Amino acid sequence: MDNKCLKINEIYSTLIGEGDYAGLPCVIVRLSGCNLRCSYCDTKHAYDNGIEMTVGQVMRAVNKFRIAPVLITGGEPLLQSQVIELMESLIEQDNIVLLETNGSLPVKDVQGEVLTIMDIKCPSSGESEKNLYENIDFLTERDDIKFVLADREDYDWALGVIDEEGLEGYCHILMSPVYGKLNPRDLAQWMIDDGLIARMSLQLHKIIWDPDERGR
Numbered sequence: 001m002d003n004k005c006l007k008i009n010e011i012y013s014t015l016i017g018e019g020d021y022a023g024l025p026c027v028i029v030r031l032s033g034c035n036l037r038c039s040y041c042d043t044k045h046a047y048d049n050g051i052e053m054t055v056g057q058v059m060r061a062v063n064k065f066r067i068a069p070v071l072i073t074g075g076e077p078l079l080q081s082q083v084i085e086l087m088e089s090l091i092e093q094d095n096i097v098l099l100e101t102n103g104s105l106p107v108k109d110v111q112g113e114v115l116t117i118m119d120i121k122c123p124s125s126g127e128s129e130k131n132l133y134e135n136i137d138f139l140t141e142r143d144d145i146k147f148v149l150a151d152r153e154d155y156d157w158a159l160g161v162i163d164e165e166g167l168e169g170y171c172h173i174l175m176s177p178v179y180g181k182l183n184p185r186d187l188a189q190w191m192i193d194d195g196l197i198a199r200m201s202l203q204l205h206k207i208i209w210d211p212d213e214r215g216r
């Protein structure tokens with residue numbers, strides 16, 4: 001691949017599905033390629049498929065939507081170094097820029113203006129050994145750390161990490177049940193019982209539209 005290009009899986013408009021900005025119309029820029037293989041992955045179509053685009057071509061595709069918030073996701077966007085230049089261009093033209101990253105690659109080069117939503121992978125993902133905990137030092141109170149939970153074991157494990165890393169009050173904490181695996185009512189009750197300073201994060205697009213539909 002031309003190292004001046006990004007490999008893009010899809011660009012489309014939707015509502016932000018999760019996190020503090022959930023419900024806000026946005027443009028999704030999904031980059032191809034991922035270095036992990038989470039057990040519950042719902043974006044396998046982004047592992048390989050995609051077309052090469054320059055940063056300028058991506059900007060033109062984004063600007064056609066006339067929507068200011070842009071969510072960069074994957075796959076794993078930080079696998080492609082050109083994503084930093086793309087985010088710089090979006091910041092320069094005053095877009096709100098959000099970045100979803102799986103937490104296994106360094107976030108130190110991500111601009112401070114970008115709202116980062118970083119996963120900490122739980123045991124049921126099969127990828128919890130890949131978490132790069134030093135990334136936490138580069139996040140601020142504007143950023144989100146997201147735990148995707150498949151069962152009570154994941155929940156208890158996440159509580160341990162929140163405690164060990166001192167995450168409560170450090171940045172926003174999102175608790176996201178795996179769709180179809182963990183009942184949100186169970187998670188809600190556990191969070192209430194524990195008085196956790198964290199937010200439940202449901203995948204809005206799966207509630208509004210067909211959960212298997214692409215481009216939503």
Ligand code: SF4
Nearest residue numbers: 034036038041075102
């Ligand atoms: S990090 Fe995301 S895209 Fe990659 S395997 Fe896990 S869920 Fe799928």
